[in-house]
Amino acid sequence: MTSAEIQARSAALRAFYPMRVIREQFGRSMIALAEQRGDLVALTADLMYATGMAPFGERFPERLINLGIAEQNMTGVAAGLASCGKLAVVCGYAAFTSLRAIEQAKVDCAYNEVKVILCGLSAGLSYGVGGPTHQTFEDVAIMRAIPNMTVVVPSDTIELDQALQAAAARPGDAPIYLRIGRGPEHAFNDTAAPFEIGRARKLREGRDISLIANGPMVVEALIAADILAEHGIGASVLNMHTVKPIDREAVLSEAANVRGMIVVEEHNIHGGLGSAVLEVLRGGHGFPVELIGIEDIYPPIGPTFALRESLGLCASAIVARAMAMPRRN
């Protein structure tokens, strides 16, 4: 199959999934959560509109605290509110939630064990035109290295809603980082399928190759698996929405059942989901594992889907890699 044929097939399969705007869903899900949880307080740093929180601000003006462009202060204030029994939800861009305010996330939230939900929107390449300051491909690595921090990367609007609900309902006092997109993305999850933090979701069965992905790369893996199946290659797809704690059993059971593995994420290949999977395997399974991600570069400035395509973060690139890679006998 030529690469043009793969691309045409991938475009045809892609058309099957409706597009849903992530930040609008975020705003809706936050309103729904606030309706259930009287203790919820949302915080933003001059990004109320940009995070889809304007409708929330209209509905619950007294429960949206805008700190101005002061992300460090915001995260500290969130920790303080949480210590008073509030469910504090930080609504920021991933770049600033995970980088500018990282010590507040580590010390004030994680070390002190307060239950703050840290939301990082416009993550990955979802704000590609924002350039290197707004494209975020190091946040998972950073957050994952912080003890007591849970890291979840929802894959569409449906899973975003489920993840927010689960983050709020979680027992215990510890922060969680939700890595969230921005604009229109493919929606594919089954609203009825149960979601549990720390438990991967198997979306396709296959015995040749395992595709492990999260965030917007899950739908790419699904499309890739369908194309591979049409060519006699059985690809399983595992949605690893929780990077930390990673679902070890799911990874090990994939490893036992397939002849090769590709981990796909919209993140630097250093330190993200790929690294987390390799930490579980620890090289001891004698079969090839490949990582698809951002190859430790600053991507160019451009629109999301074109950027992903140019960087190989798309179904056709997964198919090509799967066909080319060696497989265990």
Added chain:
Amino acid sequence: MVSERQGGSATPQADGGNRLTAELARRAYNIRRHALRMGEVQGQGYVAQALGFADVLAVLYFQALRYNPADPHWEERDRCLLSIGHYAIALYAALIEAGVLPETEIESYGSDDSRLPMSGMASYTPGMEISGGSLGQGLPIAVGVCLGLKRKASRSFVYNLLSDGELNEGSTWEAAQSASHWQLDNLIAVVDVNNQQADGPSSQVMSFEPLEARWQSFGWHVARVDGNDLAALSEAFDSARNLQEPKPRVIICDTRMGRGVPFLEGREKAHFIRVDPDEWALALEQLRLEA
């Protein structure tokens, strides 16, 4: 275009002042035109900021700054650091008018292979000294550049362009305190106070007054002017350069967003404006040369 512009001229004589102001007005008008034309290419953007800030940029690039359009890295240049990366469209317009960038590049604004991305990046654009986009990082860099230049016995000034929203960031004030601690008399901060940031009027998002007193208490020499009054700006930039006190200087410029285009001046949510395709022509038509 002169190959080397000398800034910091002494305050001009009365009618010389009028001539200077008329020249600055023409430059400001052209800067607004360039910005509108770039806005039209994308149909949206931080255009209202560019219109509001054009007078300040005209005084900066055609009176205050020392630079060589043919050699943006000329060692003896004054440094102009755009801390507010989203104002890139405004700075490109000034750089075009200054002859640092060719006017023909307007058409490429914001497109994939352009040297003019939506956010100001040193790696992309001649004349762009730093990579902006993350607010609150410009003034700290400026402090470092001031220290570095002093250690080289350079007489260049460092201008740092900030906004009212950016004053929310703690790092801005950390830099402000260090600048006065080290008596950085080669530092001139320029703050665009348009009373607007992403979520609404700045004074409502996070109150910032009394602004002069805040900067003064941090040990700075402060001037506050109508940022759309060329004569006042001209005088403020000259005074900032000529001041003998060993202090960093800040020029607080109160500006009106959308200035010069009546139907954009009154716009709400002016932070990121969308303009209908047919309205750009109207905007260019409405734009008047003000003296």
